[in-house]
Amino acid sequence: MKNNVLKGLLLASSLLTSVSFAHAADVTLTLESWRNDDLQIWQDKIIPAFEAKNPGIKVVFSPTAPTEYNAALNAKLDAGSAGDIITCRPFTSLDLFNKKQLSDLTSLPGMDNFSPVAKAAWTTDDGKSTFCVPMASVIHGFIYNKDAFDKLGLKVPTTRDEFFAVLDKIKADGTYIPMAMGTKDLWEAATMGYQNIGPNYWKGEDGREALIAGKEKLTDAPWVDPYKELAKWKPYLGDGFEAQGYADSQNLFTLGRAAIYPAGSWEIALFNTQAQFKMGAFPPPVAKAGDTAYISDHPDIGVGLNTKSAHPDEAKKFLSWVASDEFANLYANSLPGFFSLNSHPVKMTDPLAQEFVSWRDNHKSTVRSTYQILSRGTPNLENDTWTESANVINGTDTPDAAAAKLQKGLDSWYKPAK
CATH class of the missing domain: 3.40.190.10 (Periplasmic binding protein-like II)
Incomplete structure (x- = not known):
C-alpha cells in the first residue's frame, strides 16, 4: 500500500x-x-x-x-x-x-x-x-445621414457642382447643419478637408511625387485650388464652427443635427454605436463626370x-x-x-466599411501629401497645413496667401534631390 x-x-x-x-x-x-x-x-x-x-x-x-x-x-x-x-x-x-x-x-x-x-x-x-x-x-470621404437625404429628396453627389447643390438645399431647408466640421483643433480642417478633397486636384501620387521632386510647388494651381474649394465650405459649417472641436463635430453628426460629415473611415465603429439613423458614404466628388477619381487611402x-x-x-x-x-x-x-x-x-x-473600401475598385489610391519626407524639417509642413487649412476656412487667409506661406516654410529647409 x-x-x-x-x-x-x-x-x-x-x-x-x-x-x-x-x-x-x-x-x-x-x-x-x-x-x-x-x-x-x-x-x-x-x-x-x-x-x-x-x-x-x-x-x-x-x-x-x-x-x-x-x-x-x-x-x-x-x-x-x-x-x-x-x-x-x-x-x-x-x-x-x-x-x-x-x-x-x-x-x-x-x-x-x-x-x-x-x-x-x-x-x-x-x-x-x-x-x-x-x-x-484609413480612407477619406464623406459620411452622410441617409434619413436626412431621403427626407430632403437628395441624391448622393458625384461632381463638385452636385456637391454644392446638395449643400445649398440642406441649408435652405434649415432642418440640418449641412456639414459637421470645426476649425478649432486645426488638424480636422487639414485631414478631413484639404487631404480629403486634394488628391482629385493634384492627381494623387503623380502630384505628391512631383512635389517631393521639386517639379511642382504648393503655389501651383493643383495645390491652391483645393483651398479655393475649402473657402467655399464656410457657409455650410453652422454657427460657431470656429470654436468647434473634433469631438463636437462627431456629436453634431451622430445626434442627427448635421447631414454630412467630412470623414476618415476610422469614425465608422464609433458612429455605428452612436448614430440612431441610417448612414451612407461617398468619395470626394470630381470636377466633372468621367474624370479620373482619387482617394486618400492612407x-x-x-x-x-x-x-x-x-x-x-x-x-x-x-x-x-x-x-x-x-x-x-x-x-x-x-x-x-x-x-x-x-x-x-x-x-x-x-456595410459602411464595405462602401469605403469599394472605392479602391474605381479610384486611384494615394497617401497624404505632407507625410513622406516633406515634414521632416522646421517649420513642419504637416502642422503648418493644419493651421493654413483652418485659416482658409475661417477666412483669415486667402488660398493664395496660405499656399505662399506653406511653400516659403518648405523652401526654408527642403532642397529637392536633383
Missing part, C-alpha cells in the same frame, strides 16, 4: 514538473501600441487566433495612450525595456530604423503580399529596406521587430502571421474602417 502511495506521489510530482517545464518553455511576446481602444479586440479575437496556431508563443497587447505613445516608446527603446513587437506609425518610424531600433523585415515571409505603395510608409527613401509589416490604412498602422527582442524568431513568426490573408480578414472585420493593405481582397461585413 505504501509503495502504491509513493508511486502515485512520484507520478504526480513528475507530471507537475513536466507541466511546469512546459509553461517555462512558453515564450511571451509583448506588443507595444498606441491603439488602447483596441485592447479587447486583441485580447478576445486576434491574439487567440494566433496562439491557437502557434502553441508555446504567448502575446501580450500593451497599449499606451496615443498622445503619450511616441515619448514612452522612445524612452523604453533607449532604455532597452521596450516590447518585442513595435506598432509603427506611418513614415515617422523610419527614425527608429535609422537608429537601429527596428529590424529589417524586407525578406520576412509574407512581405510579398504588399505592394510598394502599401509598404511606402515603412520603407527607406531608397526603397531598399522595409522595416514594418503594413497592417491597415497607411495608418504597421508592426515591426525590436532589434533588442530576446525572442526574434518567435516575433518573426507573429509578424509573418500579420502578413497573412487570415490576419487581413480578421483585423479588417474586427476594426471596421481600418482596411487591410494586403493584396488579398477582404470582404467587409460592415
Whole structure:
C-alpha cells in the first residue's frame, strides 16, 4: 500500500514538473501600441487566433495612450525595456530604423503580399529596406445621414457642382447643419478637408511625387485650388464652427443635427454605436463626370521587430502571421474602417466599411501629401497645413496667401534631390 502511495506521489510530482517545464518553455511576446481602444479586440479575437496556431508563443497587447505613445516608446527603446513587437506609425518610424531600433523585415515571409505603395510608409527613401509589416490604412470621404437625404429628396453627389447643390438645399431647408466640421483643433480642417478633397486636384501620387521632386510647388494651381474649394465650405459649417472641436463635430453628426460629415473611415465603429439613423458614404466628388477619381487611402498602422527582442524568431513568426490573408480578414472585420493593405481582397461585413473600401475598385489610391519626407524639417509642413487649412476656412487667409506661406516654410529647409 505504501509503495502504491509513493508511486502515485512520484507520478504526480513528475507530471507537475513536466507541466511546469512546459509553461517555462512558453515564450511571451509583448506588443507595444498606441491603439488602447483596441485592447479587447486583441485580447478576445486576434491574439487567440494566433496562439491557437502557434502553441508555446504567448502575446501580450500593451497599449499606451496615443498622445503619450511616441515619448514612452522612445524612452523604453533607449532604455532597452521596450516590447518585442513595435506598432509603427506611418513614415515617422523610419527614425527608429535609422537608429537601429527596428529590424529589417524586407525578406520576412509574407512581405510579398504588399505592394510598394502599401509598404511606402515603412520603407527607406531608397526603397531598399522595409522595416514594418503594413497592417491597415484609413480612407477619406464623406459620411452622410441617409434619413436626412431621403427626407430632403437628395441624391448622393458625384461632381463638385452636385456637391454644392446638395449643400445649398440642406441649408435652405434649415432642418440640418449641412456639414459637421470645426476649425478649432486645426488638424480636422487639414485631414478631413484639404487631404480629403486634394488628391482629385493634384492627381494623387503623380502630384505628391512631383512635389517631393521639386517639379511642382504648393503655389501651383493643383495645390491652391483645393483651398479655393475649402473657402467655399464656410457657409455650410453652422454657427460657431470656429470654436468647434473634433469631438463636437462627431456629436453634431451622430445626434442627427448635421447631414454630412467630412470623414476618415476610422469614425465608422464609433458612429455605428452612436448614430440612431441610417448612414451612407461617398468619395470626394470630381470636377466633372468621367474624370479620373482619387482617394486618400492612407497607411495608418504597421508592426515591426525590436532589434533588442530576446525572442526574434518567435516575433518573426507573429509578424509573418500579420502578413497573412487570415490576419487581413480578421483585423479588417474586427476594426471596421481600418482596411487591410494586403493584396488579398477582404470582404467587409460592415456595410459602411464595405462602401469605403469599394472605392479602391474605381479610384486611384494615394497617401497624404505632407507625410513622406516633406515634414521632416522646421517649420513642419504637416502642422503648418493644419493651421493654413483652418485659416482658409475661417477666412483669415486667402488660398493664395496660405499656399505662399506653406511653400516659403518648405523652401526654408527642403532642397529637392536633383
